[in-house]
Amino acid sequence: DGGITQSPKYLFRKEGQNVTLSCEQNLNHDAMYWYRQDPGQGLRLIYYSQIVNDFQKGDIAEGYSVSREKKESFPLTVTSAQKNPTAFYLCASSIYRGRADTQYFGPGTRLTVL
């Protein structure tokens, strides 16, 4: 089955530790995205990538880093510099042909920093 996988579903970390969230897709999509969701707020864009080895900051990139070494994978690292890392993180992907396309979302990872 084609789709997007995120692991783990729940993640707990101590304050001050870096943590990496996994996102893998087998849809052969060029574009991938990371969003953050907080209670009572809309999803916000952290980073996005249109092609391998290239990525762009979104609206709330501070305290996060990403890599795109393979088309299928777009891991997100939440660093100790992120002041409020506890949130629900969603990864998405889309075909990118120079125009808007439907985004497909993963199941999400709920990160809690203790």
Added chain:
Amino acid sequence: KNEVEQSPQNLTAQEGEFITINCSYSVGISALHWLQQHPGGGIVSLFMLSSGKKKHGRLIATINIQEKHSSLHITASHPRDSAVYICAVRAGGGADGLTFGKGTHLIIQP
């Protein structure tokens, strides 16, 4: 930066009722998306619109580009339609991400 406003924030209705959720945005867009999020957190894309109207089963989405407004309708609502419905817009034609509304929490009571 585009501002996306949804109304109502919360909606409780009886099974069978016709449901309307509204979305307005502040800046011209290339596409508008309607998404559904269930309690577990997973998000499903329902529609992507750039003009006119789309229908899928009991769901209908419309957009008025001149008025910067879109509506999502659910006919013959059912308890399984209970979810958060999210409107999101894309400003340009590139692969930059979406700007989201805060969502409408819909509960359909049997």
